[in-house]
Amino acid sequence: MSTFAPAPGAAPFLRQVTTQASMEARLMLRNGEQLLLAVVIPVIVLIGGVRGADRVNLSYGVDTFTPGVLALAIMSTSFTSLAIATGFERRYGVIKRLGTSPLSRTGLLCGKVLALLAVEVLQVAVISGVGFALGWDPDANVLALLLAVVLGTAAFAGLGLLVAGSLRAEATLAAANLIYLLLLAGGAVVLPVSAYGSFGDVVAFLPSGALGEAMRAALSESTVAVRDLVVLAVWAVVGAVATARTFTWE
Template sequence: MRTGTAGSPLPLRRVLAQTRFETVTVLRNGEQLLLAVILPLIALFALSRTSILASLGGADAAAGGADAAQTATAGVLGLAVASTAFTGQGIQTAFDRRYGVLRQLATTPLGAGGVIAGKLGAVLCVLSVQTLLVLGCAAALGFSAAPVSWPGLVLSLLAGAAALVAWGVLMAGTLRPEATLAVANLLWVLMAVAGGLVLARDGVWGTVVGLLPPGALGDALRSAVTAGTVDWASLAILLLWALLGGLAARRWFSFD
């Protein structure tokens, strides 16, 4: 069914057009491309081909071994999700909000719901490109697809993206763009270093971060990539955070 003025495109076509625009914007942005693609690939090479994982207890094999490649791939996929769904999308949304782009789009036939749907679609498109690139490069570094639970991997990526994009959009809709830029980049570093996204954490800290989105995403990806299992508990945690973030964004997000 058509909505709006005569001859206007179907709502789905409007959302797809916005998704295409958002995706191209990300891929043409040098800063976002660095964060979304270049840095994760550098991290993949470093974790797979140096003794970093072994020194941190993240892999049983020597540097460059199969265990290192599997663990590094799981961690870098988590970084890819965080860079696109949280940091990249949060920063882009914050500056779109400052310059009035969100408000203008919300008053068009696309509507506020179409704007958000387009951003979510762009996250999924960019994440698909990231995943293919990471897996392709990982294969050249010793990654094996044999032990991977592909349903677990896909569910982990989708649930992680949903949770992180919800909180990234909430941050962008409540903070000033400069604050969003600083906080988003700082949190990306903290998620990678101490948040359980790249390496599992032991003890009380491991239990705490396992209940937060980055830790739950890291646990889910490691289970899928290294153990070949689906970590339903971590997926449930991610979906809960996605629901809470979505409700909070609906309540407090401001287009102005």
């Protein structure tokens, strides 16, 4: 007769991360407000930019706007939506309960990044479809595109969790939206850094400018924007390290 021998212990780190990512992705796709920020607003910006560029004397067309709006969608999801959702999860004790599990801060960050990448597949499909309908003809480098999406998501996710883990929920809501609007207007996301004159030399080193330039290089020029990818990698490391050290569960 065999004797039952329990073997308590945490699941492997990879299984923890994938389970967390699956749950996060399902929650994001069920949230109407998150989908509005992730899909609807970028689509409006794309259509408005392409249709209204001539009226405000902008010489940019759909081939410039579509990669920029894809970068905006990544920023919307991996920074603004993530920061706000995580801020209120901390407020209502969801994150506190995760803190009692074997899931570490690093595991939480990795799980959220994987969930964001899954949602971004939907974003890319929808926005690209709208771009094609408007006459977009990309000259894509798939490797450069994947690197830009992954590094951009990691950079903004780390920064989003840094904000959410440091401020109260209401302050996170205000800060995330304010930063989003500032980067949308002056962060070289939708428009290239060349549109900002001498200020472009500064915004090129922001995660927004680096992501926008990397996406435009990948989809309009079929090249790998090495400098911009390095900038994103640096922001990703800084955000991840700062989040791992400062994030509080409640």
